[in-house]
Amino acid sequence: MFKGIREVMWNLIRPDALAVLRDQRARSVLGRYFDVFQGKKPAHFLVAKTLPADYEEDDSLEDMWLLHDALLTSFSSLKKGIDDGRITLNASSPPKQSFLDLKIEIANRLLADCHLCVRVCGVNRVQGELGWCRSGIHFPVSSIFVHTGEEPELVPSGTVFTVGCNLRCIHCQNWTISQRIERGEAYTTEMMANAVEKLHKTGCRNLNMVGGDPTPWLPQWLETLNHVTSNLATVWNSNSYYSEESAKLLAGFADIYLLDFKYGNNACAERLSSAPKYWETCTRNHLYVKTYGELIIRVLVLPSHNQCCTQPILQWVAKNLGSETRLNLMNQYRPEWRASEDPELRRRLTREEFKEAVQIARDVGLTNVIT
Numbered sequence: 001m002f003k004g005i006r007e008v009m010w011n012l013i014r015p016d017a018l019a020v021l022r023d024q025r026a027r028s029v030l031g032r033y034f035d036v037f038q039g040k041k042p043a044h045f046l047v048a049k050t051l052p053a054d055y056e057e058d059d060s061l062e063d064m065w066l067l068h069d070a071l072l073t074s075f076s077s078l079k080k081g082i083d084d085g086r087i088t089l090n091a092s093s094p095p096k097q098s099f100l101d102l103k104i105e106i107a108n109r110l111l112a113d114c115h116l117c118v119r120v121c122g123v124n125r126v127q128g129e130l131g132w133c134r135s136g137i138h139f140p141v142s143s144i145f146v147h148t149g150e151e152p153e154l155v156p157s158g159t160v161f162t163v164g165c166n167l168r169c170i171h172c173q174n175w176t177i178s179q180r181i182e183r184g185e186a187y188t189t190e191m192m193a194n195a196v197e198k199l200h201k202t203g204c205r206n207l208n209m210v211g212g213d214p215t216p217w218l219p220q221w222l223e224t225l226n227h228v229t230s231n232l233a234t235v236w237n238s239n240s241y242y243s244e245e246s247a248k249l250l251a252g253f254a255d256i257y258l259l260d261f262k263y264g265n266n267a268c269a270e271r272l273s274s275a276p277k278y279w280e281t282c283t284r285n286h287l288y289v290k291t292y293g294e295l296i297i298r299v300l301v302l303p304s305h306n307q308c309c310t311q312p313i314l315q316w317v318a319k320n321l322g323s324e325t326r327l328n329l330m331n332q333y334r335p336e337w338r339a340s341e342d343p344e345l346r347r348r349l350t351r352e353e354f355k356e357a358v359q360i361a362r363d364v365g366l367t368n369v370i371t
Contacts, residue, residue: 013148017155025368026153029326030294032083033153033256036233037205042089043233044255044293045100045225047079052095053102064106068248071099072292075252091229100226103249107219111137115245117166117215118281133166135216140164140184142177142212144195146202151296151328151370154235154258157208158199160192165212167239168274169262171302171345175337178212189220193227200230206256210237218246222253240282241275247285251292258296259286264312268305272342283316290321297327301357304344310357318364328370329357 020026027034035041051074055067081087110116111125121131130136140163147159165178176182187195196207209221215238225234236254240261250257261282263269269278289295297317301310317325331354339345361369 014152014155016152020152023153025324026326029324029368030153030256030296033206033233033294036231036255039231041083042091043231044079045228045234045253046091046231047082047089048075048100048103048252049094049098049226050090051075051078051099053097053099055097055102055105057105061106061109064102064109065248068099068102068106071102072248072252075099076292079252099252100222103253104219104222104226106245107222107249110245111219115243116218117241117246118243118277119166120243133164133216134180135164139187139189139192139217139220141187141192142182142184144199146199146204147208150208151258153296154206154208156202156204157206157235158196158202158204158232159208159210160195162209162211162214162217164216165239166215166241167213169337170272170341171333171336171339173332173334173336174212179337189223190227192220192224196224196228196232197230200232204232206233206235208235208237208258213239213241215239215242215246218242218249222249225253240285241278242281242285244284247288251288254293256294256296257289258298259289260298260300261286261313261317262300262309264305264309264316268309272345283320286317286321295321295326297321297325298330299327299357300330300333301349301354302333302345303347303349303353306353306356306360311360314361314364314366318366323365324368325366326368326370327361327366329354329361331357331371 036043053071082089114121114123114125114131119132123129123131125136142161142163144160147157148155150157161177163177163180163182163184172178233255235256235258236250237258240259263278266279269275299313331349333349335346358371
């Protein structure tokens with residue numbers, strides 16, 4: 001009865017959120033995610049909880065990484081066996097230490113010499129030192145709510161906006177959150193786990209970790225999901241500017257990656273977001289997802305940036321990730337925060353510019369584009 005009422009509600013609010021369940025293009029690249037939120041397969045973090053990890057707290061970080069790499073291979077085999085129906089997930093008898101526990105231990109060590117994003121500040125956040133993103137160890141939350149404005153396959157999305165970001169995009173639309181104008185409310189991981197469970201009970205298809213950016217809070221997110229028992233798909237909603245260490249920790253944890261692809265070159269990235277090596281970092285992290293998860297790419301089309309950014313981004317995606325890659329080509333740009341400092345970003349996107357971007361997507365052969 002309740003499920004039927006809920007489906008009628010979503011059909012009225014976002015009919016495309018129900019229609020996408022029959023969209024074979026979406027299912028072809030997000031099939032496991034669909035199965036998780038429909039209760040047919042376990043989320044990655046639940047699988048990681050059942051995989052034993054034999055380590056000691058005084059083991060070196062190097063040794064922990066070696067164990068992590070080995071267990072990632074075991075995780076992939078275990079997940080395949082579960083997905084194929086050959087192995088039954090045994091969540092009732094968890095190991096003393098799990099693959100997820102190991103990820104948490106490594107992530108917490110990274111806080112003492114912060115390597116979570118590609119800036120590699122190296123500050124000791126545990127001792128109160130602050131790097132570029134000015135994030136410490138407390139878990140500041142701006143808002144927790146059921147989001148109805150995301151991609152149709154994500155709606156309804158249990159969204160958590162954390163405070164802070166490792167970029168300084170002068171046109172940021174969430175700048176009060178990303179630039180810490182808002183202080184946020186401090187959450188423990190246990191408090192967050194309770195909030196996550198409540199989101200699942202309301203019918204959310206996923207946990208959507210966003211900000212700002214979730215990267216500064218990866219250790220807290222890993223620990224939060226260690227307290228969660230519901231089978232809830234995890235969405236890593238990020239600017240893609242995270243380190244290779246974080247990419248490894250996300251493998252076997254995130255079910256679906258919702259990644260921005262902001263710029264088609266480093267010059268624009270440095271000028272508009274203070275993000276050196278953005279292209280190399282972003283492409284590496286997108287390729288990593290190809291091996292360890294499912295992916296939706298967001299490309300926000302910027303005024304006067306089709307040739308320098310939109311075109312090279314879409315060409316790279318088609319060539320390296322495939323024509324069927326799920327990609328949201330977004331026309332929602334509006335001048336925010338310090339956008340007036342850049343002559344190109346002072347105005348909204350024109351209809352002709354967005355049509356040009358859509359045509360570029362067609363010309364490079366992308367077939368699974370949301371507009």
